[in-house]
Amino acid sequence: MSDRREVQVSPGRDDDLAALTELYNHYIRETAITFDVTPLTPDERRPWLLSHPEDGPHRLLVAREPGPPGTILGYATSSPFRPKAAYATSVETTVYLAPGAGGRGIGTLLYQQLFEALESEDVHRAYAGVTLPNEASVRLHRRLGFEQIAVYGEVGRKFGAYHDVAWFEKRLP
Template identity: 35%
Template sequence: MSTDSGTATIRVATPADAEPVQAIYAPFCDSSAVTFEESAPAVSDMADRIDSTLEDYPWLVCEHDGEVVGYAYASQLRKRRAYQWTVELSVYVAEDARAGGVGRGLYESLFAVLERQGVCDAYAVTTMPNPETEAFHERLGFERLVDFPAMGYSNGEWRDVAWWRRSLSVKPAEPEPITPFDELRENAAVEELLAVGEETLHR
């Protein structure tokens, strides 16, 4: 599948997207060590994850001709108030939609939304080795901060983990609390922010 033809859009996810989102995510659990979640969550659990995430952070999906082919979301990095200006990102793309700009488009939209919320830094955590993921984050301006050797045991092997960071905005001396995503959706034209990534899909 390629987004070069047909209609590709990026929109905010809903719990009704749980089934296609779970279908995209499941292979990463069942047949690889990309995620340390070794069994795929049930569709109902995925719906709960989407619903709870959207209170504070964006969860986006990319549709191609009406079919969900990828998704990305932000989540809390750590619980204490001092960390509220940082988030952790995740992105997953269906196997037959990779190398078509879907992951980049989703991230570009995510960056735009998060910056509007007041988030300053985005982090990504990747299981290594993973050359495609490394190259992807480097292309999007992430800095590889640190590697943790043999940090997790998954699928019969000890796995290294790398942490990456991308700055989204300049850190103010006295930052305002970030705007929860559900509040942002009420007071801002989120569609304009999502369009930032859609431009990537159609280049």
């Protein structure tokens, strides 16, 4: 795999859908990091892709290996925090990395570029939920200025076990 400095980050596009879906399905099948329990098809995932345009507060940024074929290394999103209008200036953020892509700073790169893009938007707070334990994600969020504000104890059950979710908040300029 290439060095982080060579990684290309750009908005997600329609031809990324199959690879992004497979990356997410890895986490559905293998981990409790997401509480989805049934793998998705690209058609089922399409509304998610379409809900993240190239501009605005709800974005999808994709990290790729340089050059063709541009293998996807991970992605970061900002999505609506809650559906009610008063929450419009808050977003929920997340990062997913391809298996084997961790520990190279790609999650940091994705989040840095996402928050840079959000600087021009009317966004006041970012929130992130982290299924515990997940030290790598906790470190990433703290490094990027998130503060832990809550833990929902045993809020989800997956693979026959209950899992806590820590909630993190980042104040945006």
